[in-house]
Amino acid sequence: MKTFIGVDLGGTNVRAAVVREDGVIQCMKKSRSCPERGAESVMETMISLIESLEGYEDCEGIGMGIPGPIDTIGGKIIVSTNLPKLIGFPIAEYIEKHFQKPAYMDNDVKVAALGEAVLGAGKGYPIVYYVTISTGIGGALVIDQKVVSGQNGHAGEIGNICIDRNRKKYNILNAGAVENEASGTALTRKGKEILGEHISNAGDVFEMARGGDEKAIKLVDDMAYDMAMMLCAVGHIVDPHVFVVGGGVMKGKDVFFEKMERFYRTMIHDGMQSVVFKEALLEEPGIVGAAMLPMTKGRKLC
């Protein structure tokens, strides 16, 4: 069975694994990424880590998932808060030269989306829309196992879609941006305001909703409705076969997921009701998805 190297490069750690084409992780290792030491140092760390993996020489190619917008054609980071010294560095080319194997990179959300589309909850569906609800909200469109990155690597920045123009503006995002209204961060903020200062995360809000607290249930309903409103835009633009939803906030799926789907179905045309909602499946979408980049030839659609 063919194998690929998947790398998850972040501001704190870099993880690398040998992944089989069926998604099984054969071995995985982790190291500090120490990005303050500069691009070449991070490259050497990544190379050593990969070379410490048993069987790395037999892999067909290398895929890397990295936070922030990625120039997938040039194999470079466009913008990064965690890895500023790596911006513009030809990462994919450097790794490709060293290993003499094809190397690709993409944004961490897009890589997770690819993993889910190829081997996870989206397997077998031609058009997969992946959504992650966590601290923030992000997404990715995967068509025929290729990720649509967009002109600037910003395709999928759905957290900035306005779901109600009459909300308050909190930050650089649009007033009413779904990320400021329905993310884990937003639910925590609203929980503190409405339910009290003892709310420390979205999980606390979900727990109160489970217990039957009406104000908490209202918060969850609103969050589900706001998410549905954003997904309604996705639906009318790409009419996907499946929505795959992942991210930390899915720990509250028993409380909000069915509601979100029900609201969504009231907002779309009759002819679009065949869409399916699924929970993300992979335990390590970042690593497995990154490994799928060379397997699916890496070159994204656009």
Add this chain to the structure above:
Amino acid sequence: MKTFIGVDLGGTNVRAAVVREDGVIQCMKKSRSCPERGAESVMETMISLIESLEGYEDCEGIGMGIPGPIDTIGGKIIVSTNLPKLIGFPIAEYIEKHFQKPAYMDNDVKVAALGEAVLGAGKGYPIVYYVTISTGIGGALVIDQKVVSGQNGHAGEIGNICIDRNRKKYNILNAGAVENEASGTALTRKGKEILGEHISNAGDVFEMARGGDEKAIKLVDDMAYDMAMMLCAVGHIVDPHVFVVGGGVMKGKDVFFEKMERFYRTMIHDGMQSVVFKEALLEEPGIVGAAMLPMTKGRKLC
């Protein structure tokens, strides 16, 4: 130079043309479609029309643009108000068998989008988002010269995207659906309400705005803002290289187009500002775009 047959099949007329690969229409003819006579009758009319075109035998393939959602894989109409007797009829297969040449079909908006992407204002751009603002509002995503149709042929039904949930519900579309707020029909309705009963179409509103009428200018500003809000969703989902805008309402482009673009640019991330706004170019996007279906191998992405 290669040639293709482009067909524009509507509820009243069917038009067919021999189109060169550079988009030049060599000859075009029109006939009544008489859809009430049933599918086979319409097929015979279409076949006779095509066979009356000089040089039709030399064409490489046939492409058809038809209103409403299309099953592009099966080559069938899914839903149609104008051609109800043709729903489910294997149109593409029938035409393919008769002419022994590849035949494809897609929705009329998607076909126009393909024409613009291949030979019109979107030529040379990898990701084109085409928008038509007319009686209604529709769109289509074209990636690498392939149209994304969606699971149910509903990709691009952007008229139903909600741009402000606090608006009135007028019809089957969502309350605040952009089509009910910024289309030609919507502008006419609002014009009648605000400017007076003498307003008979969107052009009258544009004309008063040109003349400096403040209420008319406000209507146009609102329309431009509502359109920008919807395009903002498109932008964050697909991050296109270019928006190509067509449709009858573009007759008022001098009044609203720049405003719409300016509003849009305030709603998107800095890294997405390289997007370009263009006016649709083709004089016969429906016919030329339909002819591009066989040229671009017809098989849409999904």
